[in-house]
Amino acid sequence: MTADLYAESGEFIDVFSRDAWQAFRPPVVAALHRAVPDQGPFLDIGAGTGLGTLLVAETLPSAEIVAVEPSPILRAVLLSRLAGSESLRPRVTVIAAGIQDWQSPARLGGVLAMNMLGHLDPEQRRRLWAELRARLAPSAPLIVNLQPPAEVTTVPPTTFASITVGGRTYQGGGEARPAGDGTVTWTMRYRTLTPDGSVERDLVVAYPWHVVSPAELLDELAGAGFTATVGELDVVVATPRG
Ligand SMILES: C[S@@+](CC[C@H](N)C(=O)[O-])C[C@H]1O[C@@H](n2cnc3c(N)ncnc32)[C@H](O)[C@@H]1O
Structure with a gap:
């Protein structure tokens, strides 16, 4: 397990992410409507304090959700949210791991990986795309976003x-x-x-x-067998090709 990058700043992440998640709602909800929760659980990679997890749960009321989150401090906020909700507690499972250290279920109904891509190096991304391509149900979405900078710069x-x-x-x-x-x-x-x-x-x-540019990410996803587009607020939606 690697060091918790959020050990000191974790206290502030939830309060500073709220406005951003209000803005992300429309493109993420539109993409979530393409999920197929009856085919497998919905995976939230790097779920943080659970603002995206809540949106998945609200948009897909029948979905079983797996939230993978390596940071103990962010996970504490996430678990507290889930434990305090009668409706979320039975259907969201929290996994204390980095995504590279965890074996996901054989079939997935959709995947969210928001505001976390830059934590993965190119090799980790390549392995993740291959694994998700093999597990995502036909037409199920992988929803991921690009964040600045798009090139190595100041x-x-x-x-x-x-x-x-x-x-x-x-x-x-x-x-x-x-x-x-x-x-x-x-x-x-x-x-x-x-x-x-x-x-x-x-x-x-x-x-x-x-750092990953839009073109690099689209290339990686195409190479792994996805059809992907960059949409509003740099939210990328990829679905298994063919
Ligand atoms: C900026 S936060 C975003 C949290 C949440 N997705 C959101 O949008 O509110 C980045 C998250 O990625 C998580 N993370 C970092 N490395 C990771 C890895 N290897 N696997 C899964 N999650 C990781 C961090 O612990 C943190 O929760």
Whole structure:
């Protein structure tokens, strides 16, 4: 098992992902309607705190869901969500592993892998596409998204999100720098501000991110036997070809 990249920042991931998931709803829901839950469980890879898992459960009320999540802190939020819901508890299974360390069921009714692709290196991606191609039911979707940067380049410091909870405002931002071998290093900054604007906490964390361009991803998926298109908000929907 590799180190938990979210050990320090995990506290903030759910609050900063909410607005993004509101935006992702339309393209992801449209793709989820192509799932075939009667053919096998729906797999959420890198489920995080479960914002995507909830959307799968809401859109596909008959689906059995398997959420694979290696980070203990994010998994704690996910498990808490599931345990607190009478309807989700019986039908969502949480797997404590990275996707490369887990054998998925023989047949899958659909797959979601959102905001996580850069955590996989090219070889891990290649193996994953091959495995999913062999297991996805005919016409079932693999839903994955591209995230910036699309090439190994510098991304200047940007504030991504800001949310006020009670008497504190949480600000999340980050910058990326080329790090060699097809990766950038994202340096993320999470600040907690008091009502007068002073900084109470300032957390800086860095992690590597494997860069993949839209053309590279479409090539990889085509090579693995998928037909794939890049849609709204860089959400890619791939289905087994032929
Ligand atoms: C930015 S979070 C996105 C979480 C969730 N999919 C969402 O969109 O809200 C990236 C997730 O990928 C997970 N992750 C990292 N490496 C992984 C791997 N090898 N296999 C599966 N998940 C992984 C992280 O633990 C984290 O939950």
